[in-house]
Amino acid sequence: MKSIGILGVGQAGGNIAEIASALNFPTALINTNQRDGVVNTRVEKKFFVPGYNGAGQDRSLGLRALQENYKEIIDFVNSSFKNIKLLLVAFSTDGGTGSGMSPMLIDLLIDQLPGIKVGAIAIIPERNVLAGNRINTAECIEELSNIEGISSVFLVDNDQMRKQKPQSSKHEIYLSANLQAIESINHLLKITKKSSFFGNFDETDLMNILGSRGVTIISSAPITDAKNTSEVSKKVQVSWENSIFCPVESQGVIRAGLIYEGPENISKLINVPSIFERVGEPLQLFEGTYITESDPTITTVLAGLSFPTRRMLSVEESIEKNKERLQNLVKKENTQNYESGIRWASNLKLMKQNSKPVSITTKLNKYQKK
Ligand SMILES: Nc1nc2c(ncn2[C@@H]2O[C@H](COP(=O)(O)OP(=O)(O)OP(=O)(O)O)[C@@H](O)[C@H]2O)c(=O)[nH]1
Ligand SMILES: [Mg+2]
Numbered sequence: 001m002k003s004i005g006i007l008g009v010g011q012a013g014g015n016i017a018e019i020a021s022a023l024n025f026p027t028a029l030i031n032t033n034q035r036d037g038v039v040n041t042r043v044e045k046k047f048f049v050p051g052y053n054g055a056g057q058d059r060s061l062g063l064r065a066l067q068e069n070y071k072e073i074i075d076f077v078n079s080s081f082k083n084i085k086l087l088l089v090a091f092s093t094d095g096g097t098g099s100g101m102s103p104m105l106i107d108l109l110i111d112q113l114p115g116i117k118v119g120a121i122a123i124i125p126e127r128n129v130l131a132g133n134r135i136n137t138a139e140c141i142e143e144l145s146n147i148e149g150i151s152s153v154f155l156v157d158n159d160q161m162r163k164q165k166p167q168s169s170k171h172e173i174y175l176s177a178n179l180q181a182i183e184s185i186n187h188l189l190k191i192t193k194k195s196s197f198f199g200n201f202d203e204t205d206l207m208n209i210l211g212s213r214g215v216t217i218i219s220s221a222p223i224t225d226a227k228n229t230s231e232v233s234k235k236v237q238v239s240w241e242n243s244i245f246c247p248v249e250s251q252g253v254i255r256a257g258l259i260y261e262g263p264e265n266i267s268k269l270i271n272v273p274s275i276f277e278r279v280g281e282p283l284q285l286f287e288g289t290y291i292t293e294s295d296p297t298i299t300t301v302l303a304g305l306s307f308p309t310r311r312m313l314s315v316e317e318s319i320e321k322n323k324e325r326l327q328n329l330v331k332k333e334n335t336q337n338y339e340s341g342i343r344w345a346s347n348l349k350l351m352k353q354n355s356k357p358v359s360i361t362t363k364l365n366k367y368q369k370k
Pocket of ligand 1: 033092158
């Protein structure tokens, strides 16, 4: 059984857990909406928060669903994952359920799952999403970044998939993004099961890296046509720009892994200082070399990175730019009314008032011939 478990929260999280199940990861899912969760048929362990019907992009509802049910939810997670070393909680940052619930859930699980590290797979939405989603993402990322004991945070960037497939439907973007993210984690796990004469990258190495607090990326670079050291380094650096995760923006990798798979002669072109020149030398590097006859590939894991300020700015800047318009929209929601121009006409429909009964003597007198 694999040593990394995937817990999906909300719809996107459930979809990631679904793919992870297909690749034999231990999985479970939590949702506030049963109808979303039941479609993820490969995930066997499911918890639906009673009394909810989705969170409707409202993070505070997602959070409340956890606050009211945290005991049951912690028990559910505890009983769903056995013999794992790392639990990754997967969710989208721009919806209500996953985004609202996951930061606090991770914070709780860090203390409630003895011996298990807890990290995140958090989805950053495409550039074209609307204000409400952007606000959710900014809030969620801020909360995640404030969790003290958290391990690796993988930021799955739907925009990175859009760059690869500009013409695809949303649905295709989501599925491919989920698949690439889970496959890259799966690839690392598979490497830890191989043995090598030249240096193993084992599970302890991987857990050391993934236990780092901060943002983590995984990328693979085919280096088939690289002719020299600097071309190899360049290809690895380009792979950091083009993975499914938010591209590396700044220096400061804390722990890293570097795995070579391919023919022996090409492995000579690997020069560690030149590869890490752009991001700075990590505190610790864990290497693995696997000589095969397949196309040469370098897989890197960079952990302990800072949250990507520039990418987050692209989420936030349209909110800042439209500050007044958005504030006016909300003001309008609370104050708007309609004034009819024909209020006077309502009188036309008033029923004739019942006249007061007149005494019989009065009526008798009225017809009394004078
Ligand atoms: N990569 C990826 N992104 C997804 C997927 N499904 C939804 N998204 C993203 O997540 C956002 C919607 O969030 P959901 O996961 O549906 O929200 P939720 O957590 O279920 O919360 P509520 O529906 O508001 O209760 C979309 O705007 C997309 O950015 C998916 O399967 N993969
Ligand atoms: Mg949903």
